[in-house]
Amino acid sequence: MIDANPVLNMGIFGVFVLITLFIVYRVSSVDSAPDYFAAGGRFTGAQNGIALSGDFLSAASFLGIAGAIAVHGYDGFLYSVGFLVGWLVNLLLIAELLRNTGRFTMGDVLSFRMRQRPVRAAAAVSTLVISAVYMIAQMAGAGSLVALLLDVRSSSGQALVIAVVGLVMVVYVLVGGMKGTTWVQIIKAAMLILCAAMMTVFLLGKFGYSLTSLLQQAADKNPLGDRIFAPGAKYGENELTKLDFVSLSLALVLGVAGLPHVLMRFYTVPNAFQARRSVVWATCTMAVFYLCTLVIGYGAGAVNGTETILAAPGGENSAAPLLAFRIGGTVLLGVVAAIAFATILAVVSGLTLTASASFAHDFYANVVKRAKTDPISEVRVARLTALVIGVASILGGILVNGQNIAFLVALAFAFAASANLSTLLFSLFWRRFNTRGTLWGIYGGLGSCLVLVIFSPVVSGSPDSVLPGVDFAWFPLSNPGIVSIPISFLCGYLGTLLGGRVSPERTAEMEVRSLTGIGSS
Incomplete structure (x- = not known):
């Protein structure tokens, strides 16, 4: 256990919270729905790109991936590869089209x-489920971090911290x-x-700026030895784990384009050109970060050793904070802790806003009120929804506290790819796609993913499960993407064949608008 200074750690975090709350108050302009949901579309591509990276670089990226690399080596770095490739493959393909066609949410x-x-009802359900799974992972990260920093081993103490993070986020x-x-x-x-x-510079300096020396010591202090430099340390034990890896990779690569809180950010820029610039800025920013996590992850294993990391409160998620303490003492640990807390706080804030906006705009305004409501009522409902979502995410975070965050986030990616990717691609590129295909695609992908997760080792049947004391798992894979994603595409295709035809005028209008931006707000 590290000899941390709780007062310093919490003090740095408190300063960040106070400064950002002041900034939020000063820049806030929420008198109308466009301001509250999309900031009036006034951010530049560079600003939004950095914000996108901030929205995407969650506790999974900072704590979970570093821990996965420290313990499992190359297989842990595959999370970084999957996240980054997802941006290159998917968002560069749909960013402009999405910005031209919608207004506030994916449901548009x-x-x-x-x-x-x-x-719209289906889009709201999908957004709420995906946001909830993602937020639960972030809340679990808050519990793991405070367990390490304050040596809070009791579940009630960690639950209290998760609740505080949730309240500030709201x-x-x-x-x-x-x-x-x-x-x-x-x-x-x-x-x-x-x-x-x-941290990367300080860490390399500790090894005489020799990456070779760092990697060799990481292998020496890991039971896997040199296997941490090759694929298969975690996902190569047998054919089942290899299949689980393929499923995980599909979820990571294809899930990015279905994440509602990422898609919603494209409406904060004035036009499609700035939307594409946002993706370029975000991709470059995240590439730098993920290269640093490779060094930090192996460095954490080299400095602390795998056994020390796994024995610390928080398990794998403690690798980066433990490393910070060893190379920079209490001050660097306090800084890293504050940034990790800030990461969790910022990401869950974006998720909460997205989920509440989808409920208020898609479900309340267009389903319940049949598009006959005023923007003020819409914003008021969004705020009330944010409170409810905050409470739900706190409870969920307490339930899964202690799980690896990167793994939990990968489940959110599986839900996003299963529920949203097929319907978005079909809507933008298939003229025949219709209402029944949309509903079958969303509910088929979302439902199959949910069922497979519930009856997988994630929930029961293994020591690492959310409910380790029971066993009702019959689906062998931890990530269901390899099954649920094709089901979503198949359901969307079959639903379209069995459904009626859509208006050719609206289809032509959508095609022109998505490609040119003519008529977009």
Whole structure:
């Protein structure tokens, strides 16, 4: 256990919270729905790109991946590869089209040429489920981090910290809306990347700036030895684990384009050109960060050893904070802890805003009120929804506290790829795609993914399960993407064949708007 200074750690975090709350208050402008949901579309591509990286670089990226690399080696770095490739493959393909077609949420795109009420309801359900799974992972990260920093081993103490993080996050959303949340993301992203670069330099300096020496010591202190430099240390034990790896890779690569909180950020820029610039900025920023995590992960194993990391409160998630303490003492640990807390806080704020916006805009305004509501009521419902979502994510985070964060986030990616990717691609590129295909694609992918997760080793049947004391698992894979993603595409295809035809006028309008931006807000 590290000899940390709780007062310093919490003090640095408190300063960050106070500064960002002041900024959120100063920049807040939430008098209208466009301001609250999309910041009025006034951010530049560079600003939004950095905010996108802040939204995407979650506790899974900072704590989970570093721990996975320290313990499992190359197989842990595959999370970074999957996240980054997902941006290159998917978002560069759909970013401009999405920005031209929608206004606030993913539901705007999916319902453009379909029957509004059922499609918007399905989009809202999908957004709420995916955001909830993602937020639960972040809350679990908060519990793991405080367990290490304050040596809080009791479940009640960690639950209290998760609750505090959840409450602060709700304040960000209620006060600042999208504009305030975006500035929090920008600040947090800059701090996170600076911290990762600083730790990388300090760490290499400890080994005489010899990456070879660092890697060799990492192998010496890991029971796997030199196997940590090759694929298969975690996912190569047998054919089943190899199949699980393929499923995980599909979820990571294809899930990025289905994440609602990422897609919603494209509406904060004024046009499609700035949306594409956002992706370029975000991709370059994250590439630098993930290269740093490779050094940090192996360095954590080299400095502390695998056994020390696994024995610490928080397990794998403690690798980066433990490393910070060893190379920079209490001060660097305090900085890393504050940035890790800020990372969790900023990401869950963006997720909460997205989920509440989808419920208020897609479900309340267009399903319940049949598009006959005023923007003020819409914003008020979004704020009330944010409170409910905050409480739900706190409870979920307490339930899964102690699980590897990167692994939990990978499940959120599986849900996103299963529920949203097929319907987005079909809506944008298949003229025949119709309402029934949309509903079958969303509910088929979401439902199959949920069922497979519930009856997988994630929930029961193994010592690492959420419910280790029971066993009702019959699906052998930990990530269901390899099954649920094809089911979603198949359901969307079959539903379209069995459904009626869509309006050719709306189809033509959507095609022109998505490609040219003519008529977009």
